[in-house]
Amino acid sequence: MRIDGGHTRPVTFEDLVAEGAAVPVEGWDFSWFAGRATEERPSWGYAKLMGERMAHARRALDLQTGGGEVLAGIPKPPPVLAATEGWPPNAALARRRLAPFGATVAEVGENDPLPFADGSFDLVVSRHPVTVPWQEIARVLAPGGTYLSQQIGSGSVRELAAAMMGSQPVTEAQRPERIRADATAAGLMVVDLRAEALRMEFFDIAAVIVFLRKVIWTVPGFTVDAYRDQLRALHERIERNGPFIAHSQRVLIEAVRPAG
Template identity: 65%
Template structure:
């Protein structure tokens, strides 16, 4: 999503026009350029893509887990002699293959909840940007002794203003899922030493209802099973609220994981 506010670019288009446009927009990959001028999200201060690129430049064999469309890995200035990525969603898999193969990286089809299809100790660097659920046992298994897991995770209660607008107040276990300290404990139990763990809460703004719809279609775990038809009336109410009060404000949470295999 855009990192600086530009205000709404939708003029006086109707509710139905905005929904039609958002439903027609492609959702594969992690390219958020569609949101330019229509939504903003602050970026974490640590600059994950840049830091990941620096580490890739020093690695000999790397694995990017749940690479999406390969956009973050593909933006690295250089890749290791052995560079591999996994992805489970077919549209993303095709996009990542087209982007990363010319860079010499291999893209492997692998479901999010499946064991990683690699031998023990195959990589000295494992990376991931926003994995659905990090499998620390598998990450530790494919890392060489002394190897590094470097990732940016989605934190607890991320974008919960939207979640609870559509789904109502969530139970405590859902609200507290993805807590950094819980993930630290899971990583350590798998044999990883957490070298650094940083967390930030970041402001988001949605300037029109089309941006909300496209976001919910693209980031499918925010409101599972979301469709415009199922949520038309809450969407209409939110559209009117944005016209009356201005942008819908939410907050994302992120944490930076830097861990080493003992």
């Protein structure tokens, strides 16, 4: 057993696998990873930027809100606040968490049309959307309205994906230049676009398992049973060499629907 912060932690592969498989993964609360994994934060501070935009908005929408964790951190909600979420357990969490803000949460799949009228919002935000419905975003934005999003860039955490599945081609869809092109094609004017690569460290295989169960697009279809051999190899690598290093890719975009 390893002593960490006054608590004992299992160190055998099977114990760590059982621990990682048992952790609840609903919502976007990553506090469980404290002491188990780290990730650098983008320099632009998305939560602060979003809070500033929300404080000046009248009607705002948060797309793919997860359990509403990030949205619940805004200091001043707008008079009208709505959110969407496609996974029912997360949608239920978001409804409870955002109720004090008077927010409505619509259960909407990532690829489904948004259930809002044209020009309904002067602010649309989204942190780490699985897909970006550019045409729908442009449709529900009022003229002069803003879309602010921190997105997952191409090749994010590719080192971990390679450890599980072998080397994978890097998609072009989330490169900054493609994001700009997609936003422009939807009729939006990009006013800010930035990208950063951020160091990640995984200190044990339980943290890897929880991350892959929670961030499901890293290794699509991941299960412990299907990837047990790869997990064991990575566990032995961590035990031998120390933390497993990967890099997340993040892109910030702010775009405006032109007035008139």
